[in-house]
Amino acid sequence: MRKLLYLLPLSLLFFVTACGDDDVQAEETAEVNLNFKATYDGDDFYTENIYKLFEGVDDTDIKFSTFDFFIGNVSLIKNVGEEFEETELLEIDFVSLSFDPGQAAQAEAGVTIQGRKVPAGTYDGIKIGFGVPADLNRTSPSEYGSGDVLSKTSHYWSGWDSYIFAKLEGLADHNGNGVFETSGVEEGFTYHMGTDETFTERTIFQTITLEVDEERTVNLNLDVRKLFRMTLSEYDQDDNDLLDVEDFPGTHTDAELQINKTMMNNFSDAVSLQE
Amino acid sequence: MKELNTALVVTLLLGLLVQCSTTPLDRDLSHLPYTPEPYEVKVPEGFPRLEVPEDNPITKAGVALGQKLFFDPILSADSTMSCVNCHLPYFALTDVEATSVGIDGLRGRRSSMSLLNVAFYNTGLFWDGRSPSLEAQALEPVEDTLELHHKWVDLVPQLREHAEYPALFRAAFGIQNTAEINKELAAKAIAQFERVQISDGRAKFDRVMQGEATFTPDEAAGYDMFFDVTNEFPDAECGHCHNVPLFTTNEYFNNGITAAATPEDFPDPGLGGVTGNPYDMGKFRAPSLRNITLTAPYMHDGRFKTLSEVLDHYNQGGQTSANVSPLIRPLKLSEVEKRQIIAFLHTLTDRKFVNHRR
Structure with missing residues (x-):
């Protein structure tokens, strides 16, 4: 009889464990991937292609060599009463859209990032963070193995104690001679954005219904041209709501923090959800 | 009968010749010690993580073999040069030439790269990134006509016949027989030696x-x-x-x-x-x-x-x-x-x- 008393708690534990397994097995999930593509004023975006900076407003010829960025704290959102419930898709990843015209197939396909499995059902939208969330931004590349996106020393600026959240680099033919130059002429621009205060979140409200076992790709587009929007008069000396690229070709110093902030904030307007 | 005797003698001589030339290339090594000990690599604080290929763990015997090969002119066709000629320790594992000169007195088109901290070069090696790993990189200079201008197919038998290398390969990789010595193991050993050439973090x-x-x-x-x-x-x-x-x-x-x-x-x-x-x-x-x-x-x-x-x-x-x-x-x-x-x-x-x- 005494032995039976010992067995009783064990039996209860078995049932509790078994119930838990049933719950997990019964959870109905779907897999969500994110696909990123870039355009420049509606055209496919390629590095090394020549665009007008902002046709009709600033017709400077411009070409890019780098466009990449971190995304963090990406989640699906669901309206629950007066609050939003978030279901995390991914904590951090890195998207490089630096495809040249020889890589047209890759540019056309975009960059697809695998998200987590989430409960199937209807969601009211998606929230995307551009940059490295503050908790991860307290770390540095040496803490990660080479396969980890946060191991990139090319995307860490020790002067800021921060990851470089996004890079937009290229050349602009300011003197209009048809040649993109560096020798003796300042035509390069290197916008490197980062620091906690520039982390930008955008919530896009659009019903997303996920069927059980479905693998869904959420397609997101970035209009690179919109990153140049600038309304601060100090950095928009032509008063055309565009960043003055010629006079402010970089974002390193504290004095240029406003450009850094504005460009990261512009990601919010540049991103759109595609059908 | 005379012809038969001649044939027998010739056969015997040939047999002896073959044996003489094959015995050192096909020698049992299993009686020699193989007790691999991990090599303790010191990576300064703040440096990237050292990532080592699973199929080439760093051992004391592996680094020792790699070091011997790195410094040994046996790697070149005329036994006059080795890796160290273009990667001198005093010059941070590079040389003082604009472009390096190989055994034939011909200049390469590029400058010798420092091998310091090369363990952390995870996006390709050489100036043009053509080699994906240290193991792959180490194969190239031996056969480069502007560098050591040797051939692995000739070098490997030299290593197998060598008085010291068979035991060193045995100690490093546990091979059973000299016939197992090949270019891949030689490159692995050199890669191990190169992988531990890390700054001490005291600049x-x-x-x-x-x-x-x-x-x-x-x-x-x-x-x-x-x-x-x-x-x-x-x-x-x-x-x-x-x-x-x-x-x-x-x-x-x-x-x-x-x-x-x-x-x-x-x-x-x-x-x-x-x-x-x-x-x-x-x-x-x-x-x-x-x-x-x-x-x-x-x-x-x-x-x-x-x-x-x-x-x-x-x-x-x-x-x-x-x-x-x-x-x-x-x-x-x-x-x-x-x-x-x-x-x-x-x-x-x-x-x-x-x-x-x-």
Whole structure:
């Protein structure tokens, strides 16, 4: 009889464990991937292609060599009463859209990032963070193995104690001679954005219904041209709501923090959800 | 009968000849010790994680074999040169030539790269990134006609017949027979030796970062410009490609040292020669600047004799060139500021490493 008393708690534990397994097995999930593509004023975006900076407003010829960025704290959102419930898709990843015209197939396909499995059902939208969330931004590349996106020393600026959240680099033919130059002429621009205060979140409200076992790709587009929007008069000396690229070709110093902030904030307007 | 006797003698002699030539190539080694011990690799704090291929763990015997091979002229066709001829420890595992000279007295087209911290080069090796791993890289110089100009097919039998190497290969890799010695194991051993050539993290720069030393005013100014720390000095744009802790970001750039109107105009295509992508033409690996004061001359073709010439190049904004990095721009540095940056570069010198006899 005494032995039976010992067995009783064990039996209860078995049932509790078994119930838990049933719950997990019964959870109905779907897999969500994110696909990123870039355009420049509606055209496919390629590095090394020549665009007008902002046709009709600033017709400077411009070409890019780098466009990449971190995304963090990406989640699906669901309206629950007066609050939003978030279901995390991914904590951090890195998207490089630096495809040249020889890589047209890759540019056309975009960059697809695998998200987590989430409960199937209807969601009211998606929230995307551009940059490295503050908790991860307290770390540095040496803490990660080479396969980890946060191991990139090319995307860490020790002067800021921060990851470089996004890079937009290229050349602009300011003197209009048809040649993109560096020798003796300042035509390069290197916008490197980062620091906690520039982390930008955008919530896009659009019903997303996920069927059980479905693998869904959420397609997101970035209009690179919109990153140049600038309304601060100090950095928009032509008063055309565009960043003055010629006079402010970089974002390193504290004095240029406003450009850094504005460009990261512009990601919010540049991103759109595609059908 | 006489003919039969002659035939027998000939057969016997041939048999003896074959035995003489094959016995050393096919010798049992299983009686020799094989007790692999891990090699303790010291990686300075703040350096990247050391990642070691699963099929080539670093052992004491492996590093010892790799070191012997690295220094042994047996690797060259005429037994006059080895890896060390172009990777001298005193010069931070590089040489003092603009482009290195091989056993035939012919110059290669590129400068010898420092092997310091090469364990962390995870985006391809050589100036053009053509080798994906140290193990793959180590195979190349032996057969390069401008370098050691040997053939593995000839070198491997030399190693198998050698008085010492069979036992060393046995100790390093546990082979049972000399016939198992091959180029892949030799390359693995050399890779192990190269993988442990890591800075000790005690250059002045490191000690300043650890609060154990202070920069001189000139070094501090140079540091400020190198990493664009404050608005007090101009931005020298160095840190983008030469970031901490290795002072390279392991990326490939065209830094504007060659004037080229189109991608086809580069005399040396660099990365583009490997990828075939016209937008990669003229791009080369950004080298580490640790111990840069010891590795003159500079650039992939050794065209700049001094750091002062390097600074002049960057200060000008390089030359107009296809695929040039937008990071290259006129820097507007004064002569004093250029000297201050060079003063900072001297703080990256790790004398303890170069003087250490490995």
